[in-house]
Amino acid sequence: MRRVAWALLIALAAALALHVRVVAPPAAADRHREPVTGMEFVRMPPGAFAMGSPRGEPGRQDDETPHRVRFTGERYVGRYEVTQAQWQQVMGDNPSHQRDCPRCPVERVSFHDVRAFLARFNDPVRGWRYRLPTEAEWEYACRAGTATPFHTGEGLDTARANVDGGGPEAGGTPGGAPGRTLPVGSFPPNAWGLHDMHGNVWEWTADWYGPYSAAPVTNPVGPASGEKRVIRGGSWYFDAGSARCALRYTHAPGDRGFSLGFRLLAEPFARAGQDTGGAEPGAPAKTPSPPPPPWPRLPERR
Numbered sequence: 001m002r003r004v005a006w007a008l009l010i011a012l013a014a015a016l017a018l019h020v021r022v023v024a025p026p027a028a029a030d031r032h033r034e035p036v037t038g039m040e041f042v043r044m045p046p047g048a049f050a051m052g053s054p055r056g057e058p059g060r061q062d063d064e065t066p067h068r069v070r071f072t073g074e075r076y077v078g079r080y081e082v083t084q085a086q087w088q089q090v091m092g093d094n095p096s097h098q099r100d101c102p103r104c105p106v107e108r109v110s111f112h113d114v115r116a117f118l119a120r121f122n123d124p125v126r127g128w129r130y131r132l133p134t135e136a137e138w139e140y141a142c143r144a145g146t147a148t149p150f151h152t153g154e155g156l157d158t159a160r161a162n163v164d165g166g167g168p169e170a171g172g173t174p175g176g177a178p179g180r181t182l183p184v185g186s187f188p189p190n191a192w193g194l195h196d197m198h199g200n201v202w203e204w205t206a207d208w209y210g211p212y213s214a215a216p217v218t219n220p221v222g223p224a225s226g227e228k229r230v231i232r233g234g235s236w237y238f239d240a241g242s243a244r245c246a247l248r249y250t251h252a253p254g255d256r257g258f259s260l261g262f263r264l265l266a267e268p269f270a271r272a273g274q275d276t277g278g279a280e281p282g283a284p285a286k287t288p289s290p291p292p293p294p295w296p297r298l299p300e301r302r
Contacts (some may be wrong), residue, residue, distance in 0.1 A: 032076045032266055035126070037086045041076035041266045042193050049140050050147060052212060053246035057149055064246045068216035069136050077133060077141045078263035080184035080195050081105035081203065082117075090121050096181075097258035103183035105201045105261040111229050111253035114204055114262050124269070132206040133265040135230045135248070136220045142233065142245045144192040149244045151190040151197060156240040161187055161199035163240045181236055181259070198243040201261035202231040202251075209250045228252055235259035 030043035052066040085102035087109070088094045095108045109117075114132065122130055133141065143151055150156045158165065164177045185195045207222025207230045222230070228250035234243025237259040242249065251260065 032128070034128070034130070034266070037089055039082070039086060039264065040079040041264075042079050044071070044075040044077050044137070044141055044192070044265075046071050046073065047140075049143060049145075051136055051139055051246070053149070053244070057244075057246070059149070059241045059244055059247070061247065063211065063248055065212040065214055067212055067214055069140065069220060070216065070218045071137070071140060072219060074268055075137065076266040077137070077192075077194060078265065079189075079193060081201060081261050081263045083184055087117065090117055095256070098180050101181065101183060104181040105184055105196070107181065107201050107258055107261045108256045109204075109261060110256045111204050111251075113256070118264075127269050129267045129269060130264050131267070132204055132262060134221050135205045135207040135232065136217075137265060138203065138205050138232045139245055141192065141194055142190070142197040144190040144194065144197075146191070146245075149246070150240075151245065156198055156243060161234075161240065161243060162196070162236045163199040163234055163243055164237060165239055177236065179236065197233055197245075198240075199234050200236060201233075201259050202235045202238075202249065202257070203233045204251075204260070204262040205230045205232055209248070231260065 032041040032043075033039070034041070048068060048070040050066055051069045053060045053064040054066060057064075082105065083103055084094050084096050084099060084106045087096075087106040088102075094106070095113070096104070096106050097108050098104060118130060118132075146153075148154055152160050156163065158177045162178065162182045164179075181200055184200070187195065187199075189195045190197055205222075208224075208226030209228045209230050210223035210226055213220070229252075231249050231251055232247070234240070234247070241247075251257070
């Protein structure tokens with residue numbers, strides 16, 4: 001009987017290990033905290049990865065051409081999606097459809113809305129430039145060293161992300177979805193300590209949609225122009241297949257949706273140069289404008 005009991009305990013522990021991964025919090029040297037809103041950022045280590053997806057990956061699309069991408073320099077990616085409270089603190093309003101949750105991600109924001117947010121949020125005095133990540137930066141951060149369809153492995157389900165069920169291509173199981181946004185950080189992070197890279201809300205990137213280069217690239221940015229911007233990560237309203245690391249989805253820059261939000265990337269000015277108003281990487285520099293008055297601080301979260 002004891003052997004049977006031990007065997008059952010070992011089997012249970014193994015099953016739980018497939019769904020729960022304990023990730024140590026980022027070290028202090030690998031973090032940045034924006035002092036006004038309290039936004040947290042995690043260092044994105046320089047390195048290289050295979051962007052796109054291999055042939056045969058379930059749900060793969062033709063525009064996910066595999067290619068090697070290398071990153072140099074210092075970048076810090078948002079630990080969480082930008083919340084309703086943070087948006088309201090900067091902009092003075094809350095455009096979200098589900099606006100009863102200050103710690104939930106802000107949504108119903110267009111690409112143009114995000115640029116307006118960044119133009120006000122960026123302050124040269126603080127020594128950091130905040131912007132949207134490029135498509136390549138987003139996927140690198142999502143994968144966090146993995147090469148599987150999801151940073152969780154081959155499959156994704158509602159126990160590990162805020163998505164609408166599993167979907168057959170995701171290897172998950174339908175059901176159990178809350179049917180709305182949830183507070184950021186409600187699910188375990190990836191290996192770099194980033195939360196909600198799968199699900200909750202779609203996230204705007206800086207890039208226009210266009211074909212990938214098949215050749216290796218370093219610090220890539222998207223096309224100089226286009227009709228639609230790339231969004232990534234899936235949402236609570238879509239199944240797990242839409243949350244694959246490599247999946248590319250698009251929206252016109254003026255579009256707003258109840259499952260469309262964003263997260264930010266931060267760079268020290270030593271790397272970023274002059275303030276660009278937070279538009280996008282590669283934008284022409286301009287003379288910094290005087291910083292706006294400090295926004296009122298929010299009460300500390302208990």
